[in-house]
Amino acid sequence: MEGFGKIFFIGGIMFSCMFGFLIFVSIMTNSAPQYSFYIILAMAVMSFCLSYLYPQFRENKERAKRIKEKGMFISFFFIFGYMLIFMVLFQFNILDLDGYETISILVPLTIITVWISFVVYSKRL
Template identity: 35%
Template sequence: MASQKTFFIIGVLLSFIFVVRLFFFFMTDNQEAIVYAVELLNWGSIAVMAFCYSYLFPQFKEKDERAQTIRQKGIYYAMFVMIISLIIIMLLIQYSILSLTTLAVVRILISLVLITISLSWVILAKKM
């Protein structure tokens, strides 16, 4: 059974994993730093999502119109952020400013989706 405390505990555990991996990232001489940094971004985005869900749980457990409006508007705003980030990533790769593999691009996009949707829901929940 999901609860606010459960999401918070999961967020703390994921944040711990993120911090430990970040520590090892700075302590080792990594040849493929971009791959490791993208993996760190994944752990961080999942931790952010867990903390956002912990904050939003009391408001979202009731299936009312306000919660539905927050969800719809949040995904709508996140879509625009994703389109802008896709354009930026495309330009960075096209002009050889950034050299990424397809897997790294997909991981970055997944992290951006998780972060933008979760944070837009939190922002909208505070405003509404």
């Protein structure tokens, strides 16, 4: 790991610690974690993925372009699946969330899906 890769890794550790502390506080106060906490988890995952992918994306060659293309392509279907699941859960009144809560769940899911798909395809290609 070199340069920015180390910075991304340190950022991932910091975001993970922040998320862990917020979850700990939620547990200690006997309250459910706020939905906005999950964006911090998504930022931690993104930072760790960037620390792994930085050497490959730095050069911006054909391999990096293929990783991005394939990752975004498969992420589209996963994100579509998330939305389909949410629609079914809302239709049958299994979930009772407002718009902000729903977006606060979908955004981290999207971030995590995109970056993990990049890592998976970087290992496959």
